[in-house]
Amino acid sequence: MAERAPESLQEKIEERLQYYEDLGIRLFYRDRATTASAASFAPTVSVQVPTPAFQESPLPKPAAKPFPPKVAAAAPPPRIAPVVAPSGPSLFESVDKIKDDMLPKIREDIGDCTRCKLHKGRNKIVFGDGSPKAELVFIGEGPGADEDYQGLPFVGRAGKLLTQMIEAMGLQRKDVYICNVVKCRPPENRAPEPDEVATCSPYLLRHIDVIRPEVIVCLGAVAAKTLLATTRGISQFRGEWLEWRGRKLMATYHPAYLLRNPNAKGEVWKDLQKVMAELGLQPPKKSKSS
Numbered sequence: 001m002a003e004r005a006p007e008s009l010q011e012k013i014e015e016r017l018q019y020y021e022d023l024g025i026r027l028f029y030r031d032r033a034t035t036a037s038a039a040s041f042a043p044t045v046s047v048q049v050p051t052p053a054f055q056e057s058p059l060p061k062p063a064a065k066p067f068p069p070k071v072a073a074a075a076p077p078p079r080i081a082p083v084v085a086p087s088g089p090s091l092f093e094s095v096d097k098i099k100d101d102m103l104p105k106i107r108e109d110i111g112d113c114t115r116c117k118l119h120k121g122r123n124k125i126v127f128g129d130g131s132p133k134a135e136l137v138f139i140g141e142g143p144g145a146d147e148d149y150q151g152l153p154f155v156g157r158a159g160k161l162l163t164q165m166i167e168a169m170g171l172q173r174k175d176v177y178i179c180n181v182v183k184c185r186p187p188e189n190r191a192p193e194p195d196e197v198a199t200c201s202p203y204l205l206r207h208i209d210v211i212r213p214e215v216i217v218c219l220g221a222v223a224a225k226t227l228l229a230t231t232r233g234i235s236q237f238r239g240e241w242l243e244w245r246g247r248k249l250m251a252t253y254h255p256a257y258l259l260r261n262p263n264a265k266g267e268v269w270k271d272l273q274k275v276m277a278e279l280g281l282q283p284p285k286k287s288k289s290s
């Protein structure tokens with residue numbers, strides 16, 4: 001039976017895995033020379049970081065905590081200040097603004113896309129979903145299996161959590177727009193590779209230019225790093241108001257990360273509260289039955 005690592009070790013491993021995730025490293029392989037005791041924490045196949053192998057333990061998973069978690073009220077939002085100096089050339093610099101662009105036109109231009117290697121393994125292109133007039137756009141990384149199957153963003157487990165987050169903000173999914181950095185599922189849910197991001201991101205830029213949201217929320221490091229052209233880890237600027245092409249941008253943790261690290265929900269809720277304050281949103285009133 002697989003053993004659980006002591007809590008202090010789990011924390012250290014999680015920190016280290018987060019560090020690797022920030023660097024964009026997600027796949028780890030077991031060293032064949034691993035000792036027997038270490039092997040009890042290592043999977044026999046590759047794992048997606050930041051899921052520590054010891055989570056494969058047969059111990060029952062803790063019950064999902066509700067969203068929003070109970071946290072102290074957020075401080076008033078600070079004024080917008082760019083705290084992340086772009087560290088590389090923006091992928092978007094050379095993208096010309098298309099006059100009279102519209103979401104259906106973007107979809108038409110994407111067509112049955114074969115521009116990058118992701119098309120080989122995809123079932124459906126996941127274009128994006130929500131209101132074309134949304135004040136708030138959420139940008140994820142790329143479709144997973146459920147999204148690839150349904151052709152819609154964030155409909156799997158992480159998507160259900162994102163829906164809860166949106167509802168906790170007093171909104172519904174149809175009020176916001178949800179899309180991803182890449183529109184086709186990367187194999188084994190790996191992070192999209194730079195060439196795939198470079199190929200797909202002009203369409204993302206067109207989405208944003210058409211929707212013209214007040215606020216963009218980047219879910220996770222891939223979205224944040226793509227838009228901000230930074231190599232800094234997301235934990236360094238998460239929760240800060242940033243300025244991106246004249247819009248307000250907030251990076252926060254990806255809901256998939258929250259599924260593995262429910263303790264981080266409080267941080268994300270604080271970030272979303274800042275977004276709510278910026279957009280003048282109130283959390284929904286609790287009904288007596290809930």
Ligand code: URA
Nearest residue numbers: 140141142143153154
């Ligand atoms: N994760 C993402 O980043 N996007 C999705 O659409 C689903 C899961």
